[in-house]
Amino acid sequence: MSVVDKDAAAPAAASASPAAPAAKQSPSWRLLLDAKWRWYEFAFWLCAAASFWVFPRKLMLLSEIFILGLLALSIDLVLGFAGLVTLGQGAFFGIGAYAAGLMAQAGMGAAPLSDPLLGLLVAGLVAGLVGFATSFLVLRGSDLTRLMVTLGVALIVEELIVKFKDITGGSDGLQGVLSSPVLGLWSFDLFGYTAFWYSLTVTFVIFLFCRRLIHSNYGLSLLAIKGNPLRARTIGMPVNARLVSIYTIAAAIAGVSGGLLTQTTQFASPDMAAFHRSADALLILIFGGAGYLYGGLLGAVAFRVMQDFLGNITPQYWLFYVGLVLVLLVLFVRGGIIGLMMAMRDKISPRDDKDAGGRQ
Amino acid sequence: MLTILFDGVAYGMLLFILAVGLCVTLGLMNFVNLAHGAFAMAGGYLTVIMMNRMGISFWWCLPAAFIFSALLGAFLERTLYRRLYDKSHLDQVLFSIGLIFMSMAAVDYFMGATQQIVNLPPYLTGRIEIFGAQVGVYRLFVIAVCGVLAIGLQFIIARTRFGSQLRASVDDGRVARGLGIDVTRIFSLTFAVGSGLAGLGGALGASILSMDPFFPLKYMIYFLIVIAVGGATTITGPFFASLLLGIADVGGKYFVPVIGGFIIYTIMVAVLIFRPEGLFTRGKRR
Numbered sequence: 001m002s003v004v005d006k007d008a009a010a011p012a013a014a015s016a017s018p019a020a021p022a023a024k025q026s027p028s029w030r031l032l033l034d035a036k037w038r039w040y041e042f043a044f045w046l047c048a049a050a051s052f053w054v055f056p057r058k059l060m061l062l063s064e065i066f067i068l069g070l071l072a073l074s075i076d077l078v079l080g081f082a083g084l085v086t087l088g089q090g091a092f093f094g095i096g097a098y099a100a101g102l103m104a105q106a107g108m109g110a111a112p113l114s115d116p117l118l119g120l121l122v123a124g125l126v127a128g129l130v131g132f133a134t135s136f137l138v139l140r141g142s143d144l145t146r147l148m149v150t151l152g153v154a155l156i157v158e159e160l161i162v163k164f165k166d167i168t169g170g171s172d173g174l175q176g177v178l179s180s181p182v183l184g185l186w187s188f189d190l191f192g193y194t195a196f197w198y199s200l201t202v203t204f205v206i207f208l209f210c211r212r213l214i215h216s217n218y219g220l221s222l223l224a225i226k227g228n229p230l231r232a233r234t235i236g237m238p239v240n241a242r243l244v245s246i247y248t249i250a251a252a253i254a255g256v257s258g259g260l261l262t263q264t265t266q267f268a269s270p271d272m273a274a275f276h277r278s279a280d281a282l283l284i285l286i287f288g289g290a291g292y293l294y295g296g297l298l299g300a301v302a303f304r305v306m307q308d309f310l311g312n313i314t315p316q317y318w319l320f321y322v323g324l325v326l327v328l329l330v331l332f333v334r335g336g337i338i339g340l341m342m343a344m345r346d347k348i349s350p351r352d353d354k355d356a357g358g359r360q
Numbered sequence: 361m362l363t364i365l366f367d368g369v370a371y372g373m374l375l376f377i378l379a380v381g382l383c384v385t386l387g388l389m390n391f392v393n394l395a396h397g398a399f400a401m402a403g404g405y406l407t408v409i410m411m412n413r414m415g416i417s418f419w420w421c422l423p424a425a426f427i428f429s430a431l432l433g434a435f436l437e438r439t440l441y442r443r444l445y446d447k448s449h450l451d452q453v454l455f456s457i458g459l460i461f462m463s464m465a466a467v468d469y470f471m472g473a474t475q476q477i478v479n480l481p482p483y484l485t486g487r488i489e490i491f492g493a494q495v496g497v498y499r500l501f502v503i504a505v506c507g508v509l510a511i512g513l514q515f516i517i518a519r520t521r522f523g524s525q526l527r528a529s530v531d532d533g534r535v536a537r538g539l540g541i542d543v544t545r546i547f548s549l550t551f552a553v554g555s556g557l558a559g560l561g562g563a564l565g566a567s568i569l570s571m572d573p574f575f576p577l578k579y580m581i582y583f584l585i586v587i588a589v590g591g592a593t594t595i596t597g598p599f600f601a602s603l604l605l606g607i608a609d610v611g612g613k614y615f616v617p618v619i620g621g622f623i624i625y626t627i628m629v630a631v632l633i634f635r636p637e638g639l640f641t642r643g644k645r646r
Contacts, residue, residue: 085450137633143449144392145632148584152629155581159622275577279457286454317469323461330455331443 035215044294045204052196059192060264061308063199065300067260070203072285072296073210074253079282080291081214082246083226085143087278088150089254091157094273095130096123096255098161101174101268116179116263120202123259124252130157131251135244151275158273173269177262188264195264202260203297206253211293213249222246283326289336298337363495364614365607370499372606373506374568376599378561378579379586380513381433381554383598386587389530389547391445392452395459396558396583397576403429403559404566404575405467408476418481422505422563429559434552441551442544460576468573478567502564509557514595526550582609585628 051062071093078084100119107114137149161168168174181187186194213219224232225239233239262268271277280303288299306325310318333340382396403425410416410424436459444452480498517523528536529543537543562571569579582605590601605624612623 079450085453087453137629140633144386147392147449147453148588149629149632151581151584152625152632155625156622156629159625163622275581282454283457317465319461320465320469323458323463323465326454326458326461327440330447330451330458331440 035211041294044297048200048204059196061304063192063195063264064261065304066199066203066297067257067264068281068284068304069297069300070206070257070260071254071281072288072299073207073293074250074257074296075281075285076290076293076296077210077213077246077250077253079285080295081219081226082222082243084138084243084247085146086138086150087147087275087282088152088154089250089281090273090275090278091134091150091154092127092131092251092254093258093261093277093281094154094157094161094270096127096258097262097268097272098168098174098258099123099126099255100259101177101262102167104177104179104263105174107180114178114180116182116198119179119263120256120259123262124256127255127258128248128252131255132244132248135247135251138247139240139243151278154273154275154278158270158275161270161273168270171270173267173271174262175267177266177268179263179266188266192264199260199264202256206256207293207297210253214293218242283322285336286326286329287336289338291335292338295336295338302337364611366495367499368607368610369603370496370502370606371568371610372603373503373510374561374565375582375586375606376602377506377509377564378558379583379598379602380510380595381551381556381558382583383587383590383595384550384554387530387591389445389550391441392449393441393456394453394580395456395463395576396555397579398460398463399429399433399555400558400562400565400579401463401467401571401573401575402432402562404562404569404571405471405476406559407563407566408471408478408571411478412476422560425563426556426560429562430552430556432559433555434548437548437551442548460580463576464573471573474572476566476571478571480567498567502568505564509560510595510599517595522546522549581625585624588628589631 048066052059055062071089074092075086075089078086078089100116100123103119103122104114104116112118134153137153138146162171179188182194182198186198188194188198214222221232221237221242224235224237225242229239258272261272284299284303285296286299287302288295288297306321307318310321314320329336335342378400379396381399382393385391385393385396406425406428407418407421410421411418416424440455444455517526525536525541526546528539529541529546533543562575565571569575585605586598586601589605590598608627609624
């Protein structure tokens with residue numbers, strides 16, 4: 001899984017490699033090896049696609065899982081890879097949701113303006129722009145300041161959405177957002193066939209982009225910055241520029257996921273930028289395992305399945321169990337689901353080239 | 361006009377009592393406890409239960425709320441919080457969000473999701489006229505209680521032996537320990553007192569603030585603003601910050617309801633950017 005790659009990329013762990021003596025490997029060679037697709041990655045995406053036929057009645061839920069996973073992935077870029085703490089990713093999610101919703105409404109559900117892909121593009125661009133503008137705020141201060149600043153930005157965004165009633169529909173939100181058919185071929189239907197494939201494809205494409213990003217020199221430099229910003233700076237890395245860019249990229253991805261949700265559910269509400277949205281997404285990532293590319297996606301699956309399951313038993317109080325799981329995770333389990341799986345794998349077949357699996 | 365100012369002051373005083381415990385854990389012990397509001401909620405709900413269901417006098421509720429929340433705080437500190445002192449801020453945040461969720465669901469389960477109403481004793485309701493302004497008796501009472509508490513706290517921290525031990529433990533825990541100060545005990549005690557104060561604040565505020573299961577989440581941001589603006593290294597900073605926030609919030613909602621919450625969030629972000637250590641700190645960095 002991706003963590004093997006990332007950790008091995010750190011100089012300290014670079015000693016281990018099955019193929020050739022470590023000393024002879026150039027960094028780019030290592031990157032190529034690390035970026036190779038593993039069998040479980042194919043398996044994961046095949047399962048994702050196969051769920052269409054396995055759960056034909058839960059297609060809307062499935063596409064929501066992809067969307068949540070995408071949002072969690074965007075947090076992972078910032079938190080898991082660059083080490084910036086954020087509680088405000090919901091802001092960009094909400095901005096993207098409204099950008100896509102307003103685009104679709106402006107086009108009245110007809111082709112040029114209401115095109116879903118164009119909507120996503122605009123959602124990503126607008127959210128990215130806001131992300132770029134606010135990224136300078138997170139460069140300063142400690143973790144605590146960052147938490148509060150990102151939270152503050154999210155609250156401001158939510159407040160703005162509620163207050164600008166003329167544009168956003170206030171607390172009622174945007175209702176009946178109709179998009180034109182995807183690529184002019186598939187229109188959004190009641191059963192979520194289009195929504196499923198559309199969300200899956202977009203999520204997959206963006207995932208590919210993130211994967212490429214992480215397995216590049218750029219991704220390596222992010223890890224270095226996470227490890228030790230001061231040292232990264234002294235060896236000549238443009239730390240601030242890197243952080244600004246990754247924050248912007250993550251904001252754009254969060255915006256796209258928000259846009260996806262609006263387009264597939266045909267609805268946008270201020271709730272999408274609310275605190276609990278950010279908290280949920282962060283929680284999903286922690287469930288799955290921060291710092292792993294698949295953490296957000298797996299976490300989203302686990303989270304929604306748990307929500308569905310507990311929601312059936314105790315519809316009103318499932319929040320309690322979410323809290324409980326969160327507390328237990330923090331206290332006892334490092335690295336979420338993937339962390340658990342790595343630990344199990346190490347137990348079953350201890351490999352001598354295994355690297356520090358318990359990274360955050 | 362004066363009435364609004366007065367209400368704002370009462371509200372601010374209440375915020376101070378609610379938030380001061382968080383200032384201590386955050387500023388002094390460097391622990392991000394977002395679940396602080398849960399302790400306040402515990403105090404508030406205890407008051408509701410004692411008064412409305414058992415018919416116990418309001419005067420007994422206040423100390424009971426303090427003691428109950430303090431014990432709860434001490435218990436959780438012993439069992440859970442202590443394990444997280446040396447973990448990252450992110451872990452602490454996640455942990456305390458988990459606690460918030462649990463407390464919300466638990467209160468919802470036992471008390472229902474509706475807002476609780478406290479019936480104050482008759483001599484604390486009504487209004488009197490001071491300097492030509494209509495002033496609620498209960499708000500006057502709140503200001504008096506909170507004022508006494510604030511002065512008392514300042515005195516304890518600045519003048520007593522315990523206060524200096526606390527400041528020493530915070531400034532440099534290792535050296536303090538080397539001098540024979542039981543840092544762990546001091547922190548436990550401080551945490552308990554902070555939680556107790558939150559509970560007392562919750563009890564006092566049960567009739568002014570809305571007491572429902574969303575309390576910890578709703579007021580979390582207010583606590584954070586108080587600390588962001590006031591800085592977390594003194595008592596006076598958060599005190600003035602709470603007063604300011606109380607007046608700004610009440611006034612803002614009254615005069616410009618359209619932008620309401622927008623102002624205070626913006627102020628918070630602005631302060632955090634330009635004075636990351638808080639407005640009222642002396643620029644001393646630890």
